[in-house]
Amino acid sequence: MTENFKSFSDVPVTRRQIENCSFSNWYPFFKDYTPKAEIIKPIPEKFVQYLEQDGISLPTEQHTSSFYTGPIEKNEENEYSDWEEDEEDLNVQDEDSSDEEDKESQTPKLDPVIDFPEFHNRLKSVLEKFGAVTPKLNWSAPQDATWILPNNSMKCTEVNELYLILNASNYIMHDLQYAFDDCSDSNDTKEKPTYELILRKWFDINPALEFRVFVKENQVVGVSQRDLNYYDYLKPLGDTFKDLIDEFVEDTVIPKFPDDSFVLDIYIPRPFDKIFLIDINPFAKKTDPLMFSWNELMTKEKNEEDDYELRLVLKNNTGRFACKEHSENQVPDDVVQASLDPNSIRELAEKWKELLAMQDKEETSH
Numbered sequence: 001m002t003e004n005f006k007s008f009s010d011v012p013v014t015r016r017q018i019e020n021c022s023f024s025n026w027y028p029f030f031k032d033y034t035p036k037a038e039i040i041k042p043i044p045e046k047f048v049q050y051l052e053q054d055g056i057s058l059p060t061e062q063h064t065s066s067f068y069t070g071p072i073e074k075n076e077e078n079e080y081s082d083w084e085e086d087e088e089d090l091n092v093q094d095e096d097s098s099d100e101e102d103k104e105s106q107t108p109k110l111d112p113v114i115d116f117p118e119f120h121n122r123l124k125s126v127l128e129k130f131g132a133v134t135p136k137l138n139w140s141a142p143q144d145a146t147w148i149l150p151n152n153s154m155k156c157t158e159v160n161e162l163y164l165i166l167n168a169s170n171y172i173m174h175d176l177q178y179a180f181d182d183c184s185d186s187n188d189t190k191e192k193p194t195y196e197l198i199l200r201k202w203f204d205i206n207p208a209l210e211f212r213v214f215v216k217e218n219q220v221v222g223v224s225q226r227d228l229n230y231y232d233y234l235k236p237l238g239d240t241f242k243d244l245i246d247e248f249v250e251d252t253v254i255p256k257f258p259d260d261s262f263v264l265d266i267y268i269p270r271p272f273d274k275i276f277l278i279d280i281n282p283f284a285k286k287t288d289p290l291m292f293s294w295n296e297l298m299t300k301e302k303n304e305e306d307d308y309e310l311r312l313v314l315k316n317n318t319g320r321f322a323c324k325e326h327s328e329n330q331v332p333d334d335v336v337q338a339s340l341d342p343n344s345i346r347e348l349a350e351k352w353k354e355l356l357a358m359q360d361k362e363e364t365s366h
């Protein structure tokens with residue numbers, strides 16, 4: 001083990017390292033290995049404000065979404081609600097805050113067509129070119145907000161879907177507000193990053209064939225399955241995957257990527273002869289270690305055969321790792337179904353209210 005990595009708390013991550021993982025900084029090096037993408041950089045300041053504002057206001061041009069029924073309000077935690085109860089709750093606040101809210105509600109919401117029309121048209125033209133896209137900002141994709149789209153995925157085929165999913169995501173807010181929070185040199189400069197929007201052409205990915213590769217000081221120290229479900233066909237393919245990963249890291253990534261420790265997200269589709277690069281993350285706590293722990297990765301040394309572990313969910317440890325990521329996505333099936341149809345969402349709201357009223361009655365009678 002080298003002196004640089006004694007224990008997990010000793011791992012410094014710098015602003016530069018985070019910036020190196022920003023999509024537009026690595027994409028030009030690995031274009032041949034990355035699914036098609038369009039980078040919009042810089043994005044207009046007004047669009048950043050639009051993402052940060054309370055609530056979602058969709059463009060004033062004709063709404064084409066079949067599921068959009070009106071404004072959706074965001075609360076302080078960037079969560080959404082259009083229940084009346086919440087509005088009533090808000091009224092029981094001290095005068096100052098209600099004044100502030102009055103002011104806020106009087107502030108006109110930004111509107112893409114009026115406030116950033118060129119950017120809005122650019123989004124539409126990329127959608128036309130690619131057919132379907134999945135968005136991300138510099139580092140994060142809105143994986144926590146798929147519940148807001150009818151297909152319950154990050155696939156966007158129209159511009160309103162882009163606005164909805166980006167606005168609903170806390171992961172997107174993280175990129176906007178906390179990107180450099182854990183950096184050892186984050187206090188040196190308060191300078192904000194140059195924000196970018198990435199529109200990746202959609203393709204159907206088999207999650208079983210996505211892997212996360214941990215590289216420490218130019219050595220692969222571990223590879224984890226990314227989707228933590230059990231797939232019986234993965235184990236016999238282990239050696240094939242490792243050969244491809246070794247070659248890709250040594251011959252393609254290390255010669256071009258500026259840091260010597262990093263984490264790759266890769267995809268190895270059939271017939272298992274090529275690697276696609278999905279993302280590069282910092283070798284740091286903010287990157288999910290998946291089936292490893294960070295302590296384990298930090299202290300990992302190659303074994304005698306100069307080998308590392310490809311960790312898979314096995315039949316006998318299915319329960320240990322099987323969990324749904326991005327738990328925000330776990331909404332009741334009724335809600336997902338209702339989001340497909342405006343009438344159903346109204347019915348669901350009514351039912352919900354009735355249930356709450358019944359519950360209230362029961363509680364007061366006890």
Ligand SMILES: Nc1ncnc2c1ncn2[C@@H]1O[C@H](COP(=O)(O)OP(=O)(O)OP(=O)(O)O)[C@@H](O)[C@H]1O
Pocket residue numbers: 035134136139140141142143154171200201202203204205207210265278279281
């Ligand atoms: N072009 C694409 N088409 C369809 N799905 C995609 C595409 N690119 C990425 N994905 C899916 O989106 C997921 C998230 O993408 P990505 O890793 O870039 O986001 P992220 O926010 O950096 O995630 P994490 O925080 O887990 O690293 C990928 O695991 C993959 O399943």
